[in-house]
Every structure is written in C-alpha cells, then in structure tokens.
Amino acid sequence: MNPEDVANRDVTNEAFTGPGNCGRRHRRHSLHQIRSLETFFMDYEKPSESQCEKLSQELGMTTKQIKSWFRYKRTQIKAQQEKIENDQLKAENKRLKMENKMLREALANSFCAACQGFLFYSRGGARPLSYNIMLHENLRLRNECLRLQDLVNEKKGGRLG
Incomplete structure (x- = not known):
C-alpha cells in the first residue's frame, strides 16, 4: 500500500x-x-x-x-531522489554504451581515401590494409636483394654495398 x-x-x-x-x-x-x-x-x-x-x-x-x-x-x-538519480545514470550509461558502439563500428569501417583501402588498427594507430601487403613486399624485396648481393659476391669474390 x-x-x-x-x-x-x-x-x-x-x-x-x-x-x-x-x-x-x-x-x-x-x-x-x-x-x-x-x-x-x-x-x-x-x-x-x-x-x-x-x-x-x-x-x-x-x-x-x-x-x-x-x-x-x-x-x-531521499530514496525517491536516489531512484531518480539512479534512473538518470542508467539512461546516461545506456546512451554512452550506444555511442561507444557506434564509434567502434565507424572505426572498424574506416576507409583511407589516399590508397582507396580500408584501415586496420594496431598499436601504432590506423594504417591502410595495404600496409601489411607493402610490409610483406618489402621483406620479399630485401631478401631478394640480399640473395642477389650474395650471388654477385660469389662471382666477383668480394662484397658489395
């Protein structure tokens, strides 16, 4: 009652x-x-x-x-005031969670206009998805360069560069 x-x-x-x-x-x-x-x-x-x-x-x-x-x-x-305050805090918490979710989704779907690729996020910050591809390509080219230097050194008997 x-x-x-x-x-x-x-x-x-x-x-x-x-x-x-x-x-x-x-x-x-x-x-x-x-x-x-x-x-x-x-x-x-x-x-x-x-x-x-x-x-x-x-x-x-x-x-x-x-x-x-x-x-x-x-x-x-006091109990009524605490209930009102609690309801307001719950509403604000819900709003912040929704905002956080929207920002995370926006971040996940980021697009790099410069390279026309999607961005991925790592500890270093946002990078184009093609960044990984370039890293692998650089590694492959370095290895090929070292292999060619070794081949030239074998032919000449000395070391280049």
Whole structure:
C-alpha cells in the first residue's frame, strides 16, 4: 500500500493479527494529522524539539511519533531522489554504451581515401590494409636483394654495398 492510500484512509488504529504481527496494534495517523505534518514538512524538514512538542499538542500525537514521521518522510524523499538519480545514470550509461558502439563500428569501417583501402588498427594507430601487403613486399624485396648481393659476391669474390 503506498503512502497516498494510507493518507486517504481516515484510520487512527487498526488491529493486525496476521503472521509475524503477534496481535500487536498498528497505529496510523488521521488524514488531518498527515496533511498538517506534510504542510509543516514543506517549511521545516527537521523540526526543533519545541516545534515537535507544539505539533504533538496540536495533533494529539506523541513527540516520538512526530519525530518518527519526519524521519520516515526524509528517508522516503531521499530514496525517491536516489531512484531518480539512479534512473538518470542508467539512461546516461545506456546512451554512452550506444555511442561507444557506434564509434567502434565507424572505426572498424574506416576507409583511407589516399590508397582507396580500408584501415586496420594496431598499436601504432590506423594504417591502410595495404600496409601489411607493402610490409610483406618489402621483406620479399630485401631478401631478394640480399640473395642477389650474395650471388654477385660469389662471382666477383668480394662484397658489395
């Protein structure tokens, strides 16, 4: 039962004999008391001792009940604010995850206009896909150059370059 339902019921005492209650009486406040407490709460979230005593006399409640009501109300408001903040953080987290996903996809589909090839990403940063091909070609050419130098050296009997 939410607080509005409780507030709209003009019940001061109601016996509960269900499991776990052991026949104890559960006290609720009248609609007049709740409205007065909420009106006062709008101005003073933490009433002083004298304000609590004044309210208890006006509303026919004990100061302990007044203090408990205010403490519960503050806790309730704090929980609502935390829920709102939590929902906002979840929405922001979801938005950031989507943005991150879109950026990763854009990065994966990057295109190099200079060489007309797709880019791949490594520790060194973005490089054209043809970069790997060029590395292998350079390695092949170096090996061929070394082989030719060895061949010339065999023919001449000396070493070049």
